[in-house]
Amino acid sequence: MFLAGVDxxxxxxxxxxxxxxKNPRELAKVQSEVRQIVGGTDEEVIEVDVEKMSLLHAAIREGLRLTPTIIERETIQDTxxxxxxxxAKTRVLINAWAIGRDAELWENAEEFRPERFLGKAIDYTGKDTKFIPFGAGRRGCPGVGFAMRLxxxxxxxxxxxxxxxxxxxQDLESFEVIEADGLSLGLESALLLCVKPCKKARTVVE
Structure with a gap:
């Protein structure tokens, strides 16, 4: 069960x-929120801290909207x-990718805009059919709570x-976010980034 959700x-x-x-302004805002909430006194972020991070939650949901994991099911009887x-036994693939990029459902659907999730009760467990990264109904992902918290x-x-x-x-124009083939969407090329340790929290100015 644990292996099923790793990928x-x-x-x-x-x-x-x-x-x-790819969107450094959004990165700066999320990073600023995280560091302000933690306050520079803890060695790591804990669950109590995460519950206060609305921008982080919005960024994750926006990522799921643009590139959801595949939703595959199998019919158990003729339908x-x-x-x-x-x-019966037909494999059914729900195109959550297309739903998440439908211009009739989402304003500026192709753009990464986490703020669209701020202050709005858009459910990701299947209750809102325009946003179903984990499926819906009785066949919805049973590990959604564990996965999201991780x-x-x-x-x-x-x-x-x-x-x-x-x-x-490398400049942003040459950095391409392209999906690879496969049952669960991954990047076509490995994500290579430069990382600098930051021992203390600091405020990132918008």
Whole structure:
């Protein structure tokens, strides 16, 4: 059960980091929030801290909207849907990627804008059908709580302890965020970043 969620969890972390680095203003805002909340007194970010980080939560949700993990199911009996006959044992793939980029559902759908999730009750467990990174209903992901907390804690600690930038003076225009083929979406090329340890929290000015 734990192995089943490893691939999708680390790819969610990777995609969120890639989007934040591609959008340095958003990265600065998330990093500032994390460091202000922790306050520079703790060795690591803990769960109590994470619960206060609305910008971090919004950035993760925005990453999930743009590049959700694959939602695959199998029919257990013959079914008719919208006039189509779907035999039992058919593998069904829900295109959550297209739903998350639908311009009729999302304003500026192709852009990474975490603020769209601030102050809005957009559920990610399947209650809101325009945002279903973990599936929905009885077949929704049973590990959603564990996965999200792991992603939040990992990214919060990465934001708190380190500064991140592209390697060797690479400019943002040449940094491409391209999806690879596969059942769970990953980056086409490995995400390579320069990291600088930061022992104390500091405020990042917008």
């Amino acid at each position: 999708t969890t680390y790819k969610t972390i990777e995609w969120t980091m890639a989007q934040l680095v 008719r849907l919208l006039g189509y006959h779907i035999p 992603v939040e804690l990992t990214l919060a600690n990465m934001m708190y302890h380190f500064d991140w930038e592209l390697p060797d003076g």
